[in-house]
Amino acid sequence: MKPEPKQVLTELLVLEAQGGSAAAFRDLHALWCADLRRLAQGRVGRPVAADEVAHDAWLDIARQLPRLEDPACFPRWAFRIVERRSADWVRREMQARRRMERVQAEGDLLTPASPGDVREADPRDEIRAVQRAVAALPAGQRELVKLYYELGRSTAEIAEIIAVPAGTVKSRLFAVRETLRHLIERKQP
Numbered sequence: 597m598k599p600e601p602k603q604v605l606t607e608l609l610v611l612e613a614q615g616g617s618a619a620a621f622r623d624l625h626a627l628w629c630a631d632l633r634r635l636a637q638g639r640v641g642r643p644v645a646a647d648e649v650a651h652d653a654w655l656d657i658a659r660q661l662p663r664l665e666d667p668a669c670f671p672r673w674a675f676r677i678v679e680r681r682s683a684d685w686v687r688r689e690m691q692a693r694r695r696m697e698r699v700q701a702e703g704d705l706l707t708p709a710s711p712g713d714v715r716e717a718d719p720r721d722e723i724r725a726v727q728r729a730v731a732a733l734p735a736g737q738r739e740l741v742k743l744y745y746e747l748g749r750s751t752a753e754i755a756e757i758i759a760v761p762a763g764t765v766k767s768r769l770f771a772v773r774e775t776l777r778h779l780i781e782r783k784q785p
Contacts, residue, residue: 602627603668610667621661625654628671631747632678638742639682639735640689649685653678675749675757679739686735729779737772744769 606627612620632653637646656677664673730741736758743749743757751769755762 603671606670607667610661610664610670614662614664614667621658624670628674629654631671632674634746635675635678635739635742636682638746639679639739640685641731645685645689649681650678653681656681671749672753672756675743675753676759679757725780726776729776732779733772733775737768737775740765740768740772741776 606624609620609624609627613624629650633646633650636649636653637643640646640649653674657674660677664670730738733741739758740754743754744751749757751762751765755765758765760768
């Protein structure tokens with residue numbers, strides 16, 4: 597099997613960057629920045645937060661790159677770093693939200709939303725229906741969708757990124773597809 601040009605270039609840039617080349621690290625960043633940011637965006641759900649997570653991940657990558665033993669593993673290794681940074685961000689966000697809810701519960705009474713506040717999107721728009729269904733998935737399932745369908749990672753790569761067996765990734769992807777199907781069908785008239 598012939599290696600992909602991006603993979604070959606990645607390995608070369610990793611080796612050069614490990615040798616101290618700042619230009620190689622900049623090129624490596626340029627090559628992988630968009631993919632890592634998309635993963636962060638899918639995990640945290642906010643563009644500004646995704647930028648923050650991706651930036652922090654690149655700082656970790658820069659610090660830890662000299663210790664990466666196999667340059668061929670860079671993509672999976674970098675994805676794991678982004679995943680950990682994203683999980684940290686989500687955890688901090690949840691803690692802040694809980695603190696805010698406690699403050700609001702102690703002070704103000706929250707008024708329930710009226711039924712007129714909810715706007716229905718056009719149910720015939722299939723793309724929006726899929727986007728809404730993906731957004732409704734739990735974070736772990738959204739991550740699988742992002743890694744497999746948007747970033748084009750194989751089940752073996754995903755298994756390494758999220759530290760589970762490849763068979764588990766396959767069964768989780770099947771479950772995600774079923775969940776999406778049910779979510780989309782439920783929204784249809």
